[in-house]
Amino acid sequence: MGLFIDGAIILLYFVAISAIGLTMGRRETNLKDFALGGRQIPWWAVMASIIAAETSAATFLGAPGEGFEKRSLAYVQLTLGVVIGRWVVATVFLKPYYDYKVYTVYDYLAIRFGPKTKSFVSALFLVMRTLASGTRLFIPSLVMVLAWKLFAEQGGQSIKFQPVTSVGPYLVAIITLTVLTAFYTAKGGIKAVIWTDVVQACLMFGSALIAIATLLNHIGGFDALLKAVPAMAKPEGYFVTGFEEAHNLDFWGYVKLIFTGEYTIFSALFGATMMNMAMFGTDQDMVQRMLTAETHQKARKSLLTAAFMDIPIAAVFTFIGILLYVYYQKNPLHLPLDPSGKAINSDIFGSYILNVMPVGIRGLVLAGVFATAMGSLSAALNALATSATNDWYVPALARRGQYTDEAAMSGARGFTILFAVLMVLVASGFAYMKVKNPDIRIIPVVLGIAGYIVGPMLGVFLLGMFTKNRGSDKGNLIAIVVGLLTTGFLGDLHIKVLDPLGIKIMHPEWLPQISFTWFALIGSLTVFLVGVWFKTPAEVLAAAKRKAEDTDSDDDLPPSLRKEELAPEEAH
Template identity: 45%
Template sequence: MLTDLFVIVIYFLAIFCIGIYAGRKQNSLTDYALGNRSLPWWAILASILAAEISAATFLGAPGEGYHTRNFTYAQLCIGTILGRIIVGRLFLKPYYDYKVVSIYEYLEKRFGLLTRRTASMVFLISRVLASGTRLYFAGILLVIAYQFLTGVTADADQIVLLYIAALVAISVATTIYTAIGGLKAVVWTDVLQAVVLGVSMLSALWVLFSHIPGGWSSISAAMNGGDDWKFFSWGTGEGLDFLQQGARVLGQEYTVWAAFLGATFITMATHGTDQDMVQRMLAAKNSKAGTRAVIVSGLLDFPIVIIFLFTGILLYVFYQYNPANLPADTPQLHVFPYFIIHELPNGIRGLLIAGLLATAMGSLSTALNSLATTATKDWYQGIFKPEATERQLLRCVRWGTAVFSLLLILVGSITAWYVVHHPEVRIIQIALGIFGYTYGSLLGIFLLGMLTRTRGSDSGNIIAMAAGFFVIALLTELIPLPSGWQQYVPEIAFPWRVTIGTLVTFTVGFCFRKRRLPMR
């Protein structure tokens, strides 16, 4: 374990050195939040990938591969590419033209102050819940490692306490370099984290393949189910049969229809209306560089997801030949971390632990930076202290980073408690599904602003956003339906929530009219 510890210590030293170095010569909120708009597109590309591959993906995607034994989850990458093309061509130029720091400033210029503040608050709440939920994943490997090293079999309450301790440690370390270095620290540490992640996953694949007796022939023999190796799924009824079966296809997660529509709308929302992702694109020298970064990141998503899913498939095959090595009650999400701790050799195990920490810290640092920036620009300066100096804004954004870190730890701890007591939950659907309730409302309003010139009003947008949320809440039974109505409401899988919420919000908002405002 000394070799593993050495690898992890070197990783943390590199992260802190980069964060401290990047924090030099920051004199304004723009320097802190956007790196003075001077970062190269390839570094932004690496940062986008590092933020997307959260600990939820690092553990959840192999878990999906282990559970399904196919690549149907990767279909959603079709929509991520289409969505990023739209974001790059439609969203980024207006943001650059208006020189916004918080993207919700655009909504004030297009509609009014009420729309801006409502959208900003929706983002703050959604991002805290989603990032806090994803933070839980980072603790899984550390908890398993603790039990492995100590030989202690903890009960449910002790496991929750272990999770909380792990989340606090990861969050404190991330908060320090994020608060010191701002977006520059986030981007350049993300570059390192992307490299660590890539090397660690390829190492895991090599070890897995080499530990399966008989190699490829044994893998093929174990994968003999009807849906094994499957790449595409049309959903309920192959081909176009879903037209005869109504909306049942909306209840299925990984289908071609979800890939082309659901995933496209999700990506437009997460990469076009979420300060977390857009903020790093705005750190490029111009909109063309930002567009290049976001589109190329989408092209790279597909092979990355394939690697994660193939890792899960190999895990399934490995434990088919070594069933005694995996406890029978191991949750799906714990299979990969269990393999890392119990099967990998020294050094490579430390590299994989560093890889998980890299994904967790990469997504956490961007969330903290965007949350603090939005709160400072839209609320502290926008409401409480419009005359704030740059020095005061920098102090506020740094303290805001610490406050949001505490909130994310709280949400992550609650998630850990829930999952420990409900191990049957497929948490990747929860982590991705949270956005579905609110991001359709955000995307609908942004599209209304960018695709029209005179439609939408400041007060009408609030009604439209509420309508989008209300419809999704009804369809997912977050708001209970009246007795007997359930039979008339189709089941809605998480990839479709943003699509439906967007269409409802856009349609309702389109019914309101405002005088044309000049657009640059």
């Protein structure tokens, strides 16, 4: 009976979310509708969509893993950078995007610098978002595979966790989830994404609160929590300066400690600030839903409200991990362990959901897991399809004189399916890595991939936003390459990428191996410092000024089809 109730709840969720997606996006007729929803989406729906897009299954399952391992809310202090970074984006970035009536943020780069900068940065986005979202796509398969083991092999009876040693079950789960999400995303475009995100955001946060109530009941309330984790009654349970374990270090030792620490007050104020400026100012996946609001003022309201909502959301999911630590101390039977006997942090919440939660509540929380996964996946698919269509496919159609609204829409839907396939491949590869090395942590991998690429992307946008005549196509290409190489060398990537090629690079002991939380700052700062040496051509600046002053331009066509919107060398 319990199996039937939980299954019915999950099935009802899948049916309802697909119906909402198909209904809301049924009148898509051109790329403006598919990509921007006609710029008619209410600000509160945009806010909910932002929350759903950024709160992926990596947060739902990964943040509890961080709370479990650290036994503190240190991860939450990164939200300080969330608020600061998004305030800068809301204040500086959004108005130019609306002034130039862009379809993707990379249209802005074509106007400010030239077509080569736009193409290069757009290509970086397509690579980064496919890798990062593909990696995140693997995460809900962890719970789906556990659920399959529990119900198919044990008839819904409690089981002791055993690591899955084959990629096959993960692959089936990944494909199932992707097919369901890609179906309504390809059909309904951004409207389907946003309105399903509204439902998914509510379900996600509601199921997390239910999980906290269930855990508190199982461990015996807050008194039991404070006895098991005394730090929760002290300030260090909430903030970590980064110097708690430092003893007798010299000045350079403290500097290295700052840049190698993942969750410190320094990475929160500086690293996370730049990361959020990059994600919400330059990543089409996040910016696209903001562009659906009617005005930049409403888009700003959506972004800032979502930023402040991130604080309780991050706290809730990290707090779940701390409660799980207390629970498993008392009841270790279902604690997921690898062959060496070490806890597998990415599976601790999933094992609790399936083995301990009461019938009905279990089904609701599982639906919450799938909601977070589908919300972030649908957003990524739509953003990738929009960028590929607007930045690459539409210009190609225009050069051949073959552009029509129907051709653009067919291209956008085709790219949605293409990127869904690519994400399945990436997720399958990460599943293989996870099977081979269960100790891999989710949050550092997902944020590390994103931070490595969006940092240099942000540097180019900073050149455009904070200087009047610096940066050029040539200079930006050089600066981005230098930024990628610098971030890769200072971080972990130089070893992991080059070693398989037989290239050995000795990392000097005196040089700090920076944490993933600093990738965006290092990359953006490097690109800015290199790119600022190059001057923007006068004719490009003149054309950009004319476009900013043109308030009558028709934005029903993609920017690449508006002759007055092209860089001078493209207009002839």
